[in-house]
Amino acid sequence: MLAELACFEQKCHATFPLTDAIYNCTRCGGLLEVRFSGNPGDPEALRKSWRERRMSNQPIDQSGVWRYRELLPFDGFSDKAVTLREGNTPLLDGPRAAEYGGLDGLTFKHQGYNPTGSFKDNGMTCGVTQAIRLGKNRVACVSTGNTSASMAAYASAAGLDPIVFIPHGNISYGKLAQALEYGARTLQVEANFDQILALVRELAERAGIYLLNSINPFRIEGQKSIIFEMLDARDWNPPDWIVLPGGNLGNTSAFGKALRELKQFGLIQKTPRLAVVQAEGAAPFYEFLKRRGEFHSVPEPQTLATAIKIGDPVSWPKALQEISESNGVVEKVSEQEIADAKAIIGRCGIGCEPASAATLAGIRKLTASAVIRRDADVVAVLTGNVLKDPDYIYKYHTGQLKDPENKSIQSRFGNKPVVVPNDAAAILKILEA
Ligand code: F0G
Numbered sequence: 001m002l003a004e005l006a007c008f009e010q011k012c013h014a015t016f017p018l019t020d021a022i023y024n025c026t027r028c029g030g031l032l033e034v035r036f037s038g039n040p041g042d043p044e045a046l047r048k049s050w051r052e053r054r055m056s057n058q059p060i061d062q063s064g065v066w067r068y069r070e071l072l073p074f075d076g077f078s079d080k081a082v083t084l085r086e087g088n089t090p091l092l093d094g095p096r097a098a099e100y101g102g103l104d105g106l107t108f109k110h111q112g113y114n115p116t117g118s119f120k121d122n123g124m125t126c127g128v129t130q131a132i133r134l135g136k137n138r139v140a141c142v143s144t145g146n147t148s149a150s151m152a153a154y155a156s157a158a159g160l161d162p163i164v165f166i167p168h169g170n171i172s173y174g175k176l177a178q179a180l181e182y183g184a185r186t187l188q189v190e191a192n193f194d195q196i197l198a199l200v201r202e203l204a205e206r207a208g209i210y211l212l213n214s215i216n217p218f219r220i221e222g223q224k225s226i227i228f229e230m231l232d233a234r235d236w237n238p239p240d241w242i243v244l245p246g247g248n249l250g251n252t253s254a255f256g257k258a259l260r261e262l263k264q265f266g267l268i269q270k271t272p273r274l275a276v277v278q279a280e281g282a283a284p285f286y287e288f289l290k291r292r293g294e295f296h297s298v299p300e301p302q303t304l305a306t307a308i309k310i311g312d313p314v315s316w317p318k319a320l321q322e323i324s325e326s327n328g329v330v331e332k333v334s335e336q337e338i339a340d341a342k343a344i345i346g347r348c349g350i351g352c353e354p355a356s357a358a359t360l361a362g363i364r365k366l367t368a369s370a371v372i373r374r375d376a377d378v379v380a381v382l383t384g385n386v387l388k389d390p391d392y393i394y395k396y397h398t399g400q401l402k403d404p405e406n407k408s409i410q411s412r413f414g415n416k417p418v419v420v421p422n423d424a425a426a427i428l429k430i431l432e433a
Pocket of ligand 1: 118120142143144145146147148214245246247248249250251252307308353355356383384
């Protein structure tokens with residue numbers, strides 16, 4: 001299909017070639033998105049070819065992103081894709097989580113099974129491939145941790161120079177460790193995510209570095225594949241609801257765009273509703289939809305789910321459109337609710353990082369308020385791997401977790417390790433107690 005960059009603003013709609021290294025409309029400053037013209041082909045033939053590629057040994061066929069290349073803006077360039085075999089993430093049933101969430105059944109799409117342990121890999125494979133297409137050799141991002149881990153891996157795999165900016169002291173060690181191990185130049189800035197984004201945009205402009213935050217439309221294109229793969233695995237049967245956490249709202253934009261395109265190209269008939277869940281202390285999108293009027297950022301966002309500790313989400317205009325188009329909803333959840341939901345997901349043998357657990361906490365509230373029906377067909381997207389933030393887990397299970405206001409979070413589903421003597425009889429006594 002032919003593709004170009006287009007301004008997202010209704011009143012502007014300026015267009016630009018795919019090879020312009022820009023992140024905002026140069027005419028009005030609006031967000032950019034990829035717009036396709038034409039048709040990718042017969043839906044049945046596409047479905048068949050995507051299924052057959054799973055049997056192939058070609059790297060781009062093995063990728064759960066590039067397998068769907070007919071719906072990506074890389075015509076004639078996908079053989080140069082930088083892939084670590086991202087995607088291919090499972091749909092997992094969580095009966096205990098369903099019960100906790102007030103549902104008859106619940107499926108998780110677990111993006112934590114990705115090469116660097118988060119959904120960012122789906123977008124980064126496209127972002128870094130675009131950097132190669134543009135001939136850039138330095139790439140940068142600001143991150144609450146997962147974007148930096150992913151960018152570091154993909155840029156290094158492609159022989160590029162990754163530069164990572166992170167809010168000092170506000171990302172988990174698991175994620176920081178990945179950026180270091182994958183060889184990114186790592187700069188810890190004494191500021192929050194939103195403040196650093198402004199800084200990095202200026203630096204990218206001045207030094208000609210390619211910016212790989214989710215404002216980059218090629219990342220959004222890659223993240224559409226989370227939906228393609230979810231529906232492929234369900235034999236193109238859309239669920240009633242897709243639930244996801246919301247931070248910078250890139251994923252919300254990507255999911256909505258994917259669903260609109262699938263419908264437009266005849267691959268699905270019905271659009272699932274999106275439910276976006278934010279942490280109470282970082283919920284500007286929730287507050288905006290509740291009150292409408294102007295969008296107000298949260299100057300000092302607070303949450304232990306550091307991945308979604310974002311007060312000024314850049315993609316909110318796109319996310320707003322996707323929530324309206326899908327007849328979606330936005331919910332917010334407390335620190336205690338996130339922590340408990342996370343422990344329940346763990347007990348399903350699945351596990352995830354704190355931000356991902358906002359999904360189940362949100363589902364529980366949305367079923368209680370009868371927005372989601374008990375018998376609804378729901379897929380929750382777990383965005384990050386359980387090992388991203390082990391410190392949080394240990395503190396929760398041992399009753400030491402404190403919320404950002406230093407109030408204790410109750411260890412309602414805690415599982416404390418027990419110290420025992422090196423003595424079989426004593427251990428048997430404990431096991432039988
Ligand atoms: N879940 C996880 C695990 C994340 O890392 C993020 C975002 C989100 C949810 C929210 O997604 O921004 O598309 O609404 N992490 C970014 C980062 C901001 O820098 O890694 P979103």
